[in-house]
Amino acid sequence: MITNNKQNFEIITGGITAPKGFQAAGKHIGIKKAKKDFAIIYSQVPALASGVFTKNIVKAPPLYWCEKLINSGKKIQAIGINSGNANACTGEKGYENAVECAKLLAYSLNISEESVLVTSTGVIGVYLPMDVMRKGIVETAKTISSDRDSAIDCAMAIMTTDTFTKEITVKLDIDGVEVKIAGIAKGSGMIHPNMATMLNFITTDVNIEKELLDKAFKSNIDDSFNMITVDGETSTNDMAIILANGCANNEIINKEDENYVKFKNALEFVLKYLAKSIVKDGEGATKMIECHIKGAKNKQDARVLCKAILNSNLVKTAFFGQDANWGRIISAMGATCLDFDPTKAKITFISNQGEITLFENGAPIAFDEDFAFKILSENEIKVIVELQDGDAKTIGWGSDLTYDYVKINAEYRS
Amino acid sequence: MITNNKQNFEIITGGITAPKGFQAAGKHIGIKKAKKDFAIIYSQVPALASGVFTKNIVKAPPLYWCEKLINSGKKIQAIGINSGNANACTGEKGYENAVECAKLLAYSLNISEESVLVTSTGVIGVYLPMDVMRKGIVETAKTISSDRDSAIDCAMAIMTTDTFTKEITVKLDIDGVEVKIAGIAKGSGMIHPNMATMLNFITTDVNIEKELLDKAFKSNIDDSFNMITVDGETSTNDMAIILANGCANNEIINKEDENYVKFKNALEFVLKYLAKSIVKDGEGATKMIECHIKGAKNKQDARVLCKAILNSNLVKTAFFGQDANWGRIISAMGATCLDFDPTKAKITFISNQGEITLFENGAPIAFDEDFAFKILSENEIKVIVELQDGDAKTIGWGSDLTYDYVKINAEYRS
Numbered sequence: 001m002i003t004n005n006k007q008n009f010e011i012i013t014g015g016i017t018a019p020k021g022f023q024a025a026g027k028h029i030g031i032k033k034a035k036k037d038f039a040i041i042y043s044q045v046p047a048l049a050s051g052v053f054t055k056n057i058v059k060a061p062p063l064y065w066c067e068k069l070i071n072s073g074k075k076i077q078a079i080g081i082n083s084g085n086a087n088a089c090t091g092e093k094g095y096e097n098a099v100e101c102a103k104l105l106a107y108s109l110n111i112s113e114e115s116v117l118v119t120s121t122g123v124i125g126v127y128l129p130m131d132v133m134r135k136g137i138v139e140t141a142k143t144i145s146s147d148r149d150s151a152i153d154c155a156m157a158i159m160t161t162d163t164f165t166k167e168i169t170v171k172l173d174i175d176g177v178e179v180k181i182a183g184i185a186k187g188s189g190m191i192h193p194n195m196a197t198m199l200n201f202i203t204t205d206v207n208i209e210k211e212l213l214d215k216a217f218k219s220n221i222d223d224s225f226n227m228i229t230v231d232g233e234t235s236t237n238d239m240a241i242i243l244a245n246g247c248a249n250n251e252i253i254n255k256e257d258e259n260y261v262k263f264k265n266a267l268e269f270v271l272k273y274l275a276k277s278i279v280k281d282g283e284g285a286t287k288m289i290e291c292h293i294k295g296a297k298n299k300q301d302a303r304v305l306c307k308a309i310l311n312s313n314l315v316k317t318a319f320f321g322q323d324a325n326w327g328r329i330i331s332a333m334g335a336t337c338l339d340f341d342p343t344k345a346k347i348t349f350i351s352n353q354g355e356i357t358l359f360e361n362g363a364p365i366a367f368d369e370d371f372a373f374k375i376l377s378e379n380e381i382k383v384i385v386e387l388q389d390g391d392a393k394t395i396g397w398g399s400d401l402t403y404d405y406v407k408i409n410a411e412y413r414s
Numbered sequence: 415m416i417t418n419n420k421q422n423f424e425i426i427t428g429g430i431t432a433p434k435g436f437q438a439a440g441k442h443i444g445i446k447k448a449k450k451d452f453a454i455i456y457s458q459v460p461a462l463a464s465g466v467f468t469k470n471i472v473k474a475p476p477l478y479w480c481e482k483l484i485n486s487g488k489k490i491q492a493i494g495i496n497s498g499n500a501n502a503c504t505g506e507k508g509y510e511n512a513v514e515c516a517k518l519l520a521y522s523l524n525i526s527e528e529s530v531l532v533t534s535t536g537v538i539g540v541y542l543p544m545d546v547m548r549k550g551i552v553e554t555a556k557t558i559s560s561d562r563d564s565a566i567d568c569a570m571a572i573m574t575t576d577t578f579t580k581e582i583t584v585k586l587d588i589d590g591v592e593v594k595i596a597g598i599a600k601g602s603g604m605i606h607p608n609m610a611t612m613l614n615f616i617t618t619d620v621n622i623e624k625e626l627l628d629k630a631f632k633s634n635i636d637d638s639f640n641m642i643t644v645d646g647e648t649s650t651n652d653m654a655i656i657l658a659n660g661c662a663n664n665e666i667i668n669k670e671d672e673n674y675v676k677f678k679n680a681l682e683f684v685l686k687y688l689a690k691s692i693v694k695d696g697e698g699a700t701k702m703i704e705c706h707i708k709g710a711k712n713k714q715d716a717r718v719l720c721k722a723i724l725n726s727n728l729v730k731t732a733f734f735g736q737d738a739n740w741g742r743i744i745s746a747m748g749a750t751c752l753d754f755d756p757t758k759a760k761i762t763f764i765s766n767q768g769e770i771t772l773f774e775n776g777a778p779i780a781f782d783e784d785f786a787f788k789i790l791s792e793n794e795i796k797v798i799v800e801l802q803d804g805d806a807k808t809i810g811w812g813s814d815l816t817y818d819y820v821k822i823n824a825e826y827r828s
Contacts, residue, residue, distance in 0.1 A: 055751055056748040056749045056751070057747075057748040057749075057750075057751055057752065057753070057754070057756065058744050058745055058748030058756045059748075088745075089773070089777070090777065090778070091757060091775070091776045091777040093777075123741075124745065125740065125741045125773070125777075125778035126778070234748075234749040235745065236745050236748060313727070313815075313819075313823070317820055317824040318824065320820065320824045321823070321824030321825050326539065327502070327503060327538030327539045328538075330472050330503055330538075331470060331472055331538065331648075331649065331650050333471075333472065334470040334471040334472025334648075334650060335469075335470045335471075336471070337469055337470070337471055338471065339471070340471070342471065342472045343505065359539070361505075362503070362505045363503070363504065363505040363507075363539075364503060364504075364539035401727075401820060401824075402820060402824075403817050403820050403821070405727075405731075405820075406734065406815060406816060406817050406820060407817075409727070409728055409731035409732065410731040410732070410734045410735030410737070410815075410816075411735050
């Protein structure tokens with residue numbers, strides 16, 4: 001158990017069912033050959049819900065259902081998630097199938113169909129196998145439980161090409177009342193081709209007003225899930241949902257006071273932890289690159305520069321090759337055509353092996369190639385880009401580009 | 415000899431020195447270990463010049479010199495190009511070195527220094543070896559000639575990771591006078607890391623007004639060099655230059671008449687031929703993908719959608735794997751967030767093996783996977799995306815993403 005005193009929260013074991021009043025399930029129902037492929041997250045009481053959805057204009061049909069419910073402010077009591085089939089690019093029939101799944105899950109759990117979200121991840125452009133879905137939803141609903149195993153089953157059932165489950169749980173103290181936040185995620189690319197998508201589900205028993213839940217969730221998303229990249233692609237199915245059921249029974253958080261900040265900070269940790277887990281599991285990735293932009297003109301420019309570096313195939317292959325190739329970094333930044341002054345830029349690499357500055361004031365610095373190689377031999381590397389154009393800064397995370405990325409994506413369907 | 419009757423021009427052998435009044439040279443001067451690394455293109459009379467330069471905000475110093483001369487409308491008589499060192503990210507000293515090279519080449523050829531362009535391609539962030547440059551420029555200048563071998567030497571001396579020279583020559587008839595256009599190019603990525611850059615040099619003996627030369631050149635650039643991509647990156651050194659010395663002595667083209675159109679069309683062919691050659695030589699590429707967007711809302715949207723497809727790592731790896739993965743194409747288009755209607759989109763693949771439609775009206779079409787694989791086994795594949803949002807269309811060219819791309823770029827400096 002790690003105590004984070006500064007942040008006033010503790011990391012605990014438990015998973016998605018740790019917050020009070022939450023149950024879960026994960027089963028193999030037959031979409032995939034053998035692995036678990038259907039998950040349920042259930043709250044014993046209807047929960048406040050906030051969500052963000054892919055900006056890809058080609059949205060998978062289930063997302064229209066979810067957005068409609070979330071945007072109308074409906075309380076949510078269950079989420080059904082299948083893996084192995086994204087129900088994307090499936091048109092009207094795909095939407096009808098999604099709604100049928102929601103209705104069936106509502107019926108199985110004896111709750112309102114307008115309190116049930118459904119979503120999918122997997123192959124694009126194939127209709128859901130509805131016979132399998134119908135049988136599987138009913139059966140999985142019978143197995144929901146609040147125990148640890150169910151939380152693990154749930155985290156496993158949403159995986160596609162992921163090589164490990166991604167979950168995190170924290171507890172914090174709000175006026176002497178224990179509040180928990182838990183999250184699970186899947187995704188080892190921003191999109192996996194066929195095996196599309198980044199999905200994130202957060203449960204919390206905090207008692208909070210809807211408006212503040214939305215604010216805490218959405219502002220944190222911009223600095224976590226929206227600042228990671230594996231291959232620069234936005235899936236048709238990306239989504240992140242938080243359910244807050246109030247079962248902790250803390251006095252309601254209804255203003256931006258100390259308690260709100262405590263909750264927001266703990267939630268920020270949860271989201272960033274999951275975001276980084278996704279990058280670490282990036283398709284074929286051997287390294288996580290944490291890129292800091294400092295001294296940018298404004299936050300938007302900082303984000304664009306940061307992502308330009310992390311999305312550059314040339315930067316990514318250089319990290320794979322452990323090559324201290326700062327020229328690719330400055331060139332990737334320049335290619336954004338943003339107005340920054342390269343003659344004032346400074347680039348530094350940091351890892352557990354040490355720190356090295358390669359470029360300063362628009363000109364290269366002579367450096368020890370062997371030492372640079374040693375720094376880059378680590379699995380986690382920080383790239384610090386210091387500009388002198390303003391006060392804005394940001395941090396983003398990305399992966400290297402490897403033979404295995406090509407292998408995974410060239411051979412997936414064959 | 416291929417006759418293109420429709421277009422009123424013929425492809426001929428000859429190279430950069432084929433148009434009247436042009437000479438060239440290419441030598442090993444010692445920047446690289448053994449291969450040719452310095453090239454000169456020379457016109458016996460000062461030539462009209464038009465140019466386009468990288469939009470990367472981090473421009474290599476020699477480009478500032480070139481842009482200054484071109485933008486001031488100066489006539490140009492010589493271009494000096496070194497490979498093996500990009501003279502990029504080298505600050506004030508890099509600019510001074512570039513100007514010294516221009517002055518030295520002017521002196522060696524006994525022409526005005528303001529008629530001499532210089533440019534570089536190769537490793538970023540290393541100062542030019544000026545001792546080598548000084549000696550090499552003088553020596554190479556002594557060898558300029560209009561013969562075929564000099565044209566080949568010149569085309570070779572601008573290469574970096576290129577695996578073959580890229581050159582094309584055409585002749586056309588303007589009111590009974592023979593006019594020639596020739597071009598050479600280098601580049602096997604939009605940027606090569608260290609080995610940066612796409613360079614294009616066109617010579618023509620046509621007699622034309624400056625304004626029309628600019629217009630014909632720049633409008634064609636948008637549909638040729640600006641519509642290719644290997645890795646979606648814009649180099650610090652990218653440039654394309656045309657020199658028109660008027661030595662063909664045709665009656666001057668001074669309005670947008672039939673002769674102008676003839677010249678423009680022939681130039682379009684030259685530029686597209688070179689652009690496609692660059693893609694075919696893309697780092698690690700095994701296939702050239704020609705992507706057609708039809709029925710787009712406007713030209714700009716068509717270009718963005720086309721490049722989004724060609725730049726998608728997931729689309730590129732799918733082509734490498736010969737996987738008819740239309741889902742990645744529609745998703746890459748959607749991720750642009752442009753307003754198009756995916757439910758009216760149609761996607762077709764065409765190669766010498768046949769033609770197959772995979773997606774229509776927002777839904778997948780059942781198709782024969784074996785036949786699709788056969789179509790994708792060819793080296794050149796057309797992707798036809800038909801929208802129903804308007805009348806705009808475009809064509810772009812890209813390459814697949816392969817193990818060798820990763821290998822070339824991960825291992826380059828080591």
